[in-house]
Amino acid sequence: MSAATTLPPAEVTKRRARGGRLSALVTRVWLIPVVVAAWEIGTRQAASAYFPPPSQIVARAYELWFSGPAAHLFLTDDALGDFLPSLARLFGGWAVACVLGIGLGVALGRSRALAGYIDPLVEFGRAIPPPALVPLFIVIFKLGTEMQVATIVYGVIWPILINSIDGARYVDRLHMDTAEVFGMGRAQRLFRIILPAAGPKIFAGLRLSVALAVILMVLSELVGSTDGIGYQLSYTQMNFDLAGMWSVIVLLGVLGLVLNASFLAVERRVLSWHRRARQTT
Amino acid sequence: MIRRRVARGATGVAVLLIAAELAGRTGLVDTSLLPLMSTVLARAAELVADPAFLADVWGTLIVWAAGLLIAVVIAVPLGTLLGSLPRAETATRPLVEFLRPIPSVALLPLITLLIPDDSAIKMTAVVYAAAWPLLVNTMYGLRDVDPIAKETMRSFGFGRLAVLARVSLPSAAPFVLTGVRLATAVGLIVAVSAELITGGTAGVGAFMIRAGAGFRTDLVLAATLWAGVLGLVANALLLELQRRAFRWHAATSGELS
Amino acid sequence: MLDVVNLRHTYGQGPSAHHALGGIDLKVAEGELVSVVGPSGCGKSTLLRSIAGLIEPTDGHIRIRDGHVTGTPGDLAVVFQDYSRSLFPWMTVGENVALPLRRRGMGRAARRAAAAEALAEVGLPGAEAKYPWELSGGMQQRVAIARALAYRPTLLLMDEPFGSVDAQTREDLEDLVLKVRELHRMTILLITHDIDESVYVGDRVVVLTKSPARVAGELSVDLPFPRDQIATRELPAFVHLRAEVGRLVRAKEPLPPFHASQQA
Numbered sequence: 001m002s003a004a005t006t007l008p009p010a011e012v013t014k015r016r017a018r019g020g021r022l023s024a025l026v027t028r029v030w031l032i033p034v035v036v037a038a039w040e041i042g043t044r045q046a047a048s049a050y051f052p053p054p055s056q057i058v059a060r061a062y063e064l065w066f067s068g069p070a071a072h073l074f075l076t077d078d079a080l081g082d083f084l085p086s087l088a089r090l091f092g093g094w095a096v097a098c099v100l101g102i103g104l105g106v107a108l109g110r111s112r113a114l115a116g117y118i119d120p121l122v123e124f125g126r127a128i129p130p131p132a133l134v135p136l137f138i139v140i141f142k143l144g145t146e147m148q149v150a151t152i153v154y155g156v157i158w159p160i161l162i163n164s165i166d167g168a169r170y171v172d173r174l175h176m177d178t179a180e181v182f183g184m185g186r187a188q189r190l191f192r193i194i195l196p197a198a199g200p201k202i203f204a205g206l207r208l209s210v211a212l213a214v215i216l217m218v219l220s221e222l223v224g225s226t227d228g229i230g231y232q233l234s235y236t237q238m239n240f241d242l243a244g245m246w247s248v249i250v251l252l253g254v255l256g257l258v259l260n261a262s263f264l265a266v267e268r269r270v271l272s273w274h275r276r277a278r279q280t281t
Numbered sequence: 282m283i284r285r286r287v288a289r290g291a292t293g294v295a296v297l298l299i300a301a302e303l304a305g306r307t308g309l310v311d312t313s314l315l316p317l318m319s320t321v322l323a324r325a326a327e328l329v330a331d332p333a334f335l336a337d338v339w340g341t342l343i344v345w346a347a348g349l350l351i352a353v354v355i356a357v358p359l360g361t362l363l364g365s366l367p368r369a370e371t372a373t374r375p376l377v378e379f380l381r382p383i384p385s386v387a388l389l390p391l392i393t394l395l396i397p398d399d400s401a402i403k404m405t406a407v408v409y410a411a412a413w414p415l416l417v418n419t420m421y422g423l424r425d426v427d428p429i430a431k432e433t434m435r436s437f438g439f440g441r442l443a444v445l446a447r448v449s450l451p452s453a454a455p456f457v458l459t460g461v462r463l464a465t466a467v468g469l470i471v472a473v474s475a476e477l478i479t480g481g482t483a484g485v486g487a488f489m490i491r492a493g494a495g496f497r498t499d500l501v502l503a504a505t506l507w508a509g510v511l512g513l514v515a516n517a518l519l520l521e522l523q524r525r526a527f528r529w530h531a532a533t534s535g536e537l538s
Numbered sequence: 539m540l541d542v543v544n545l546r547h548t549y550g551q552g553p554s555a556h557h558a559l560g561g562i563d564l565k566v567a568e569g570e571l572v573s574v575v576g577p578s579g580c581g582k583s584t585l586l587r588s589i590a591g592l593i594e595p596t597d598g599h600i601r602i603r604d605g606h607v608t609g610t611p612g613d614l615a616v617v618f619q620d621y622s623r624s625l626f627p628w629m630t631v632g633e634n635v636a637l638p639l640r641r642r643g644m645g646r647a648a649r650r651a652a653a654a655e656a657l658a659e660v661g662l663p664g665a666e667a668k669y670p671w672e673l674s675g676g677m678q679q680r681v682a683i684a685r686a687l688a689y690r691p692t693l694l695l696m697d698e699p700f701g702s703v704d705a706q707t708r709e710d711l712e713d714l715v716l717k718v719r720e721l722h723r724m725t726i727l728l729i730t731h732d733i734d735e736s737v738y739v740g741d742r743v744v745v746l747t748k749s750p751a752r753v754a755g756e757l758s759v760d761l762p763f764p765r766d767q768i769a770t771r772e773l774p775a776f777v778h779l780r781a782e783v784g785r786l787v788r789a790k791e792p793l794p795p796f797h798a799s800q801q802a
């Protein structure tokens with residue numbers, strides 16, 4: 001006699017749904033524990049100094065960052081000293097690039113003449129690989145936060161700019177005509193028509209830029225910094241602390257994953273109209 | 282229309298160059314930090330005839346191209362396999378999602394410890410970075426194949442491999458090429474980053490580090506100009522290739538107009 | 539109210555140029571409802587876009603209340619032919635209808651109430667929270683009409699506004715337009731390809747020729763008000779007018795009146 005037969009039908013379906021979700025989750029992520037286990041066994045067997053087993057990496061990460069006092073959310077001073085400056089640069093640079101990129105992009109997208117003058121410069125600017133500007137920024141800004149933020153802004157702005165131009169340029173003619181006929185002012189057109197219409201494109205650019213921002217944050221900190229996650233990376237390397245180094249790598253993977261997931265969550269909310277409209281047609 | 286675009290573009294470039302020159306000449310910016318535009322352009326012209334610089338450019342190109350090639354050879358077949366086996370795709374997806382965001386720049390310190398050879402270090406980083414867009418786009422392209430087309434082929438009695446060769450791969454090809462374009466851009470970024478970080482002796486990045494250490498911003502900027510030209514040429518070549526190879530795709534998606 | 543003189547418009551230049559309007563003269567009095575009919579592709583939408591100031595005609599004048607139309611005149615509303623693209627997919631139906639009312643200086647609550655009322659009038663009560671793409675084509679078209687009506691313009695331009703609704707709704711909407719015109723003293727220019735409709739709603743029917751469009755002829759519709767979907771359409775005068783418009787559209791010589799009445 002199974003307990004389910006005595007349950008009310010609603011409860012049964014709920015349980016089934018939960019079971020279904022659980023099994024769906026299992027079919028999706030089963031490979032991860034398998035890979036981690038295989039990695040653990042393999043590295044223990046090989047006993048290479050360069051490839052510490054995952055358990056050791058986790059222990060080192062805990063020791064480095066998460067064994068702090070409860071008042072600091074268990075974060076150690078090292079963690080606070082490394083994460084906060086890095087994240088501040090990351091988000092600061094990204095925010096500046098967003099404002100500049102979207103603002104300039106919409107202006108260029110809406111004005112054919114302006115775009116005509118600026119287009120070749122944009123094409124050239126985005127063709128320069130951003131790290132190539134690091135040596136210049138080092139000379140101009142010296143080593144430090146300014147140089148790092150400049151690197152992030154320069155590297156991240158292009159996908160935002162290009163996509164904003166594209167999105168603003170191809171707003172449906174009839175949308176603009178409707179706005180004109182009903183006498184909408186400039187600000188209203190910008191915020192209620194152009195930006196929403198260009199939204200899907202702009203978000204595509206923003207998503208690309210998040211990944212780039214992490215790369216450039218690490219790069220700029222590796223090149224010259226006295227704090228931050230990238231600094232931690234070069235510090236562990238110099239001290240031949242391989243478990244520590246792997247911890248930083250894993251941490252950066254998690255950071256990228258979390259950033260991407262939160263970004264997608266925001267995008268889903270903001271652009272839900274777009275997703276659902278596309279499903280219906 | 283086109284002539285006007287060219288005229289405007291040329292005006293824009295000229296205005297920027299002249300403004301930069303004037304800013305230096307009037308003392309608005311410190312020329313010891315940012316040299317005059319004319320100086321930079323002159324240096325850039327000289328660099329073309331500088332064998333040391335050309336060797337550096339060549340070094341970067343080799344790392345970049347070889348890295349891309351290896352990434353294509355690894356990632357495209359793997360993406361094809363995973364993309365045509367839905368179960369394998371669902372199983373590996375979380376793994377891909379976790380490995381992909383690890384910036385390959387962050388792997389450089391580790392790779393440096395593991396591999397002694399300078400250009401092999403850089404190449405490994407380029408391969409890692411370039412493989413992800415290739416893999417993901419290939420998988421996506423294969424998943425996106427019109428099921429009706431596949432079923433039509435099956436209904437005529439074609440086997441799995443024939444369907445793959447005649448329907449799935451051709452229709453996924455544009456996505457793969459998009460992956461190649463993304464990989465090319467990321468590959469150049471990582472190649473130059475690696476040169477900056479590993480402090481190797483060859484490559485445009487190494488050239489810039491040396492010039493920067495000697496406060497020769499004129500040389501740094503001149504090299505930056507050439508790096509931009511490199512990026513422009515690569516992108517133009519790939520766009521042209523994409524256009525020639527997939528006229529039909531561009532025409533249906535309206536990307537060309 | 540509206541005065542169009544010798545309006546010409548050519549799309550493009552050189553050998554690929556297309557002469558859409560070949561010199562159109564048209565007068566619409568204050569409070570009048572003029573129907574415009576013409577074969578498909580003749581240039582009706584082009585005429586309407588010129589009046590709305592959305593394209594600059596190649597030649598000719600447009601005057602609204604003695605003011606030359608240069609930009610888009612204020613106090614004007616348009617129901618576009620391509621209604622589904624003229625609604626904003628990122629706004630709900632209610633927001634779409636209420637958006638232009640900001641210009642009327644109405645508060646938030648007043649805008650909402652006006653939108654709800656207009657939507658109820660076109661037969662979509664309670665649809666405010668839906669998105670345009672959740673509605674059928676005919677419903678979207680009615681939202682576009684509601685938006686124009688809620689705006690209460692003095693001049694309303696409608697481009698085949700009832701094209702994709704069912705016959706019953708179409709008749710209701712025709713009556714709604716007549717009622718709203720009566721209530722708010724609007725001047726309306728209504729483009730349609732339905733000859734019956736042009737006669738039923740119009741004070742006057744203007745027929746355009748094939749492109750380049752010119753005025754092929756005009757007919758005054760002196761049918762009694764209020765009009766009724768069944769009774770008006772039964773009137774011999776209605777049947778006669780309908781035949782006349784049909785003849786003009788088909789570019790045949792109009793027959794003498796007695797001929798038509800004999801047939802009827």
Ligand SMILES: Nc1ncnc2c1ncn2[C@@H]1O[C@H](COP(=O)(O)OP(=O)(O)OP(=O)(O)O)[C@@H](O)[C@H]1O
Binds near residue numbers: 556578582731749
């Ligand atoms: N932007 C444009 N560029 C070039 N030609 C155009 C353009 N818009 C319209 N035309 C042409 O002008 C002619 C008139 O177009 P218009 O849209 O005014 O016709 P219409 O009478 O409204 O047709 P329908 O009854 O099908 O709506 C058509 O032949 C069309 O191809």
Ligand SMILES: [Mg+2]
Binds near residue numbers: 584
């Ligand atoms: Mg039309």
